[in-house]
Amino acid sequence: MSKLYHQLALAELRPGMVLSDEVQDNNGAILLAAGTVLTVPMIASLARHQVHTVAVVQDPPADGAAPEAADAEGHAVMETRLAHLFRKHDPDADMDWATGILWRYLTDFRTEKAPEQ
Secondary structure: OOOOOOEHHHHHOOOEEEOOOOOOHHHOOEEEOOOOOHHHHHHHHHHOOOOEEEEOOOOOOOOOOOOOHHHHHHHHHHHHHHHHOOOOOOOOOOOOOOHHHHHHHHHHOOOOOOOOO
């Protein structure tokens, strides 16, 4: 996954945008792979498969904003996504060991940090 990405609703998607993560249907089947450049028919197909949002690669800031600001924004988005994925588990409470490891690996993956051995 790209370090800089954002979630967009289908109505906000435009042809030429690049997926930063794979898109799955409700059954977990992969519809589009990460790195796919979107076309009009692909966007229409996502609607037929009842996909509501997708993660797309975020363009670099055109206004000359500092890369650190973009990294901080991407990190905040990543934390929000992980909090949603683990919404049934309180990260401050004692998680079971498997959930804790999964949380750590996902955080490391999303921040492109090498996993600890």
